[in-house]
Amino acid sequence: MSDPDDPAESDAVETRPPATDSGATHTDTPDAAPSVGTSASTIEELDEELVEETVGELRRLDPKVRLYWVASRLLGGLIAAVVVAVFFQFAGPEFGLVETPGDLPFGFAQRTVVVGVAAFLLFGGLAVLHAVLYYRSWRYEVREDSLYLTRGVLTRVQTVAPYVRVQHIDARRGPVERILGLSTLVVYTAGSRGADVTVPGLTDDRADELQQALKRLAIESEEEDAV
Amino acid sequence: MSDGASDPPEDSAGTADADQTADPGATAEDTTGEEAVTDDVVDDTTEREVVANDTPADGTSGEPVGGGPRKLHILTIPYRLVQQGAGIVVFLFFIGVPGLTGALGAEGGILGVLAVLGIAAAFVGYFVAYYKRYEYELTADTFDIRSGVFSRREREIPLRRIQNVDISQSVTQRVLGIASVGLETAGGGETEAQLQYVGEDEADRLQSEVSRLRRTSDATAGGAPEGETVEPAAETVFEITQRELGVLALVSTDFRVVSLVFFAGSIFGPSFFEELEPVFFGPETVLGVLFGPIAAILSIIAIGIFAGAVSAARYYGFTLNRTDEELRYERGLLQKYSGTIPLSKVQTLSVRENVLARRLGYAALYIETAGHVASAGESGGSQSAVPLAERDRVERLTRSIEDAPFDEFERPPKRARERYAVRYSLVVLAVTTLLYLASMATDLLGYWYLPLLGLLLVPVAAHLKWKHRGYYLGEDHVVTRNGFWSRTTKIVPYHRVQTTVSSETVFQRRRDLGTVVVDTAGSRSIMGDDPQAVDFDIGTVEEIRETVPDRLYEALRERKRSRSLDRLQPESGGPEEFDAGSRTDPPAD
Numbered sequence: 171m172s173d174p175d176d177p178a179e180s181d182a183v184e185t186r187p188p189a190t191d192s193g194a195t196h197t198d199t200p201d202a203a204p205s206v207g208t209s210a211s212t213i214e215e216l217d218e219e220l221v222e223e224t225v226g227e228l229r230r231l232d233p234k235v236r237l238y239w240v241a242s243r244l245l246g247g248l249i250a251a252v253v254v255a256v257f258f259q260f261a262g263p264e265f266g267l268v269e270t271p272g273d274l275p276f277g278f279a280q281r282t283v284v285v286g287v288a289a290f291l292l293f294g295g296l297a298v299l300h301a302v303l304y305y306r307s308w309r310y311e312v313r314e315d316s317l318y319l320t321r322g323v324l325t326r327v328q329t330v331a332p333y334v335r336v337q338h339i340d341a342r343r344g345p346v347e348r349i350l351g352l353s354t355l356v357v358y359t360a361g362s363r364g365a366d367v368t369v370p371g372l373t374d375d376r377a378d379e380l381q382q383a384l385k386r387l388a389i390e391s392e393e394e395d396a397v
Numbered sequence: 398m399s400d401g402a403s404d405p406p407e408d409s410a411g412t413a414d415a416d417q418t419a420d421p422g423a424t425a426e427d428t429t430g431e432e433a434v435t436d437d438v439v440d441d442t443t444e445r446e447v448v449a450n451d452t453p454a455d456g457t458s459g460e461p462v463g464g465g466p467r468k469l470h471i472l473t474i475p476y477r478l479v480q481q482g483a484g485i486v487v488f489l490f491f492i493g494v495p496g497l498t499g500a501l502g503a504e505g506g507i508l509g510v511l512a513v514l515g516i517a518a519a520f521v522g523y524f525v526a527y528y529k530r531y532e533y534e535l536t537a538d539t540f541d542i543r544s545g546v547f548s549r550r551e552r553e554i555p556l557r558r559i560q561n562v563d564i565s566q567s568v569t570q571r572v573l574g575i576a577s578v579g580l581e582t583a584g585g586g587e588t589e590a591q592l593q594y595v596g597e598d599e600a601d602r603l604q605s606e607v608s609r610l611r612r613t614s615d616a617t618a619g620g621a622p623e624g625e626t627v628e629p630a631a632e633t634v635f636e637i638t639q640r641e642l643g644v645l646a647l648v649s650t651d652f653r654v655v656s657l658v659f660f661a662g663s664i665f666g667p668s669f670f671e672e673l674e675p676v677f678f679g680p681e682t683v684l685g686v687l688f689g690p691i692a693a694i695l696s697i698i699a700i701g702i703f704a705g706a707v708s709a710a711r712y713y714g715f716t717l718n719r720t721d722e723e724l725r726y727e728r729g730l731l732q733k734y735s736g737t738i739p740l741s742k743v744q745t746l747s748v749r750e751n752v753l754a755r756r757l758g759y760a761a762l763y764i765e766t767a768g769h770v771a772s773a774g775e776s777g778g779s780q781s782a783v784p785l786a787e788r789d790r791v792e793r794l795t796r797s798i799e800d801a802p803f804d805e806f807e808r809p810p811k812r813a814r815e816r817y818a819v820r821y822s823l824v825v826l827a828v829t830t831l832l833y834l835a836s837m838a839t840d841l842l843g844y845w846y847l848p849l850l851g852l853l854l855v856p857v858a859a860h861l862k863w864k865h866r867g868y869y870l871g872e873d874h875v876v877t878r879n880g881f882w883s884r885t886t887k888i889v890p891y892h893r894v895q896t897t898v899s900s901e902t903v904f905q906r907r908r909d910l911g912t913v914v915v916d917t918a919g920s921r922s923i924m925g926d927d928p929q930a931v932d933f934d935i936g937t938v939e940e941i942r943e944t945v946p947d948r949l950y951e952a953l954r955e956r957k958r959s960r961s962l963d964r965l966q967p968e969s970g971g972p973e974e975f976d977a978g979s980r981t982d983p984p985a986d
Contacts, residue, residue: 361895361916
């Protein structure tokens with residue numbers, strides 16, 4: 171599944187001039203985190219630094235997340251294609267479609283197989299298209315006092331999650347995500363839409379960084395409140 | 398089957414819940430239970446420490462409140478046996494025995510009778526064991542339950558986490574003098590503890606004791622002077638009048654259902670009853686022509702009377718009492734309900750007026766807490782504080798809880814109406830198409846084009862939809878309003894906001910419109926009924942989305958400040974203070 175979508179890189183660093191050196195944070199290279207760590211002497215300082223360089227930049231997801239989305243949707247496409255093929259085989263003649271005499275195992279006709287493959291290609295194509303467009307629409311921003319997400323192909327959705335409301339943060343790695351070296355960050359709030367605050371497609375290091383930073387920011391926002 | 402049998406899964410769900418909410422960042426110390434869902438996590442050790450300090454403060458009784466563990470009411474055994482076991486045994490007796498007799502002859506019949514007797518004995522044994530094993534205890538700080546026949550369960554619920562205490566009684570239960578008591582906390586969707594059943598007096602005692610103890614432990618935790626456990630004066634803030642009950646019965650019919658019945662009757666009726674005509678009437682009788690509409694109208698009246706009677710009986714004698722920090726309601730003619738709503742746990746207030754109530758000048762008030770109260774026959778898991786009352790009474794009551802204006806609104810831009818017009822036209826066309834196809838297929842539907850008349854109503858409907866939408870950003874609250882048939886005004890204090898979410902569908906984007914949802918921890922919002930500003934200009938939408946979280950921070954800071962002032966001068970605990978100031982977010986460690 172190679173994707174023809176190259177402009178990804180061109181607007182990778184877009185909008186808002188980054189407050190700090192964006193090269194270190196945005197790259198997908200796994201040595202981003204260690205390079206941050208070198209100047210920090212204590213964990214506290216490391217955290218501070220993470221927070222500082224994370225805040226105030228509209229970011230994109232890792233491009234590999236498209237593969238993840240395509241992969242997870244292809245399974246659904248496959249099931250749908252099989253359903254279509256079976257339907258065609260058995261119900262097709264009833265609806266005046268051409269007779270499909272079977273010469274394959276289980277009495278399936280070659281025409282049915284063609285229909286199934288076509289359906290799969292169609293669904294697969296849609297999955298790829300959606301993944302590409304969805305990736306293009308995704309941005310997230312770690313702000314001073316809230317996490318901001320925007321995404322959506324047909325319906326655009328923007329979420330603002332204030333740090334005071336963060337209950338806990340999970341990093342999830344599914345099987346496909348693990349193969350691709352990706353993580354999904356789930357930020358829980360007490361609201362009924364808690365699960366809405368989900369950032370997929372982060373490299374493992376980036377996810378750790380972000381999790382630390384958000385945790386830090388959540389705690390800070392509480393402290394500030396306590397004054 | 399029986400409650401008891403479902404114990405183990407319920408149990409595991411409970412623990413899973415606790416684990417899930419266990420939040421490393423949460424801080425327990427000074428939480429007074431406001432951030433309900435989170436605060437659920439306070440671990441027992443902390444609680445116990447508080448208990449230790451707390452006991453002397455409990456002025457009235459030094460020993461464990463209520464004198465040790467208690468049992469359920471003895472009538473629970475026969476009642477539950479009859480309620481849950483009898484049906485099954487009877488079923489087996491009438492289906493199982495004849496079946497076995499048929500299959501195996503007389504011996505089979507005897508076998509069947511023995512089996513039924515065995516099962517009946519098992520039921521009796523189970524419920525007796527359930528009763529014997531069930532123990533609950535109210536301590537100064539927690540409510541403990543030990544139960545379970547096959548797998549044992551011990552549950553401790555910190556009193557401060559309890560959102561509501563509800564008592565419900567069906568007619569039979571009233572005759573027997575027993576009641577079911579439900580304790581709600583914010584965690585999970587289920588009732589945390591359901592005592593089935595205790596005596597009436599015991600139920601009342603539990604309700605008031607939980608309130609009293611919660612107050613005591615709050616006062617101590619909040620640094621208020623000890624020993625001020627005087628029973629606060631309860632003031633009746635609302636009592637439903639006969640007239641209001643009548644109006645309630647009148648308007649509680651869902652008019653969408655009625656119009657649907659009417660619509661269906663007028664479309665299907667004539668052609669359907671044409672088929673019947675030879676049986677009932679001569680083809681040309683006036684009655685025959687009118688039969689469809691008359692049947693429709695009669696069914697409307699029947700539905701109306703039934704719905705009206707149900708809600709009149711349900712809300713008969715509705716009374717709302719208010720103390721400093723909680724509301725307590727009582728209602729019911731046949732089934733009796735009563736419950737408490739702590740004001741400090743209020744998430745959202747909703748004022749609802751359906752189209753008829755609005756015309757008559759009446760409204761209903763719902764109070765959402767983070768607890769879940771579906772069990773008491775409430776619709777949608779929120780508490781109806783006032784089922785129906787004159788609008789200005791509702792307004793006064795609402796303002797006494799959250800002082801927000803709810804008659805000033807920003808309306809969506811007029812171009813939003815175009816959307817609704819398009820939407821309704823499409824619906825009308827779709828219905829017509831379906832009817833057309835159906836009439837092709839069956840020949841039964843003569844007037845398939847009738848719905849097209851609806852196109853005339855589309856502009857009106859679009860305008861009405863638009864007219865009743867609105868939002869308002871107040872000083873301390875965000876207020877939204879939606880709905881024509883049943884208009885809902887939602888008041889959310891800024892400090893209750895969890896997240897804000899804006900969205901624009903493809904169709905909204907074509908007109909530069911968008912929707913903002915203000916999410917709270919209220920239970921009602923699970924129903925997709927969140928406070929939301931729909932179809933506003935995209936700029937307005939962004940502004941709301943960004944402003945509300947900012948105001949949330951401001952409000953939290955404000956509350957911190959007022960609380961620390963409270964601490965310095967603890968006597969100042971007026972009702973308003975309790976509403977706004979005394980419970981706030983936990984400070985960080």
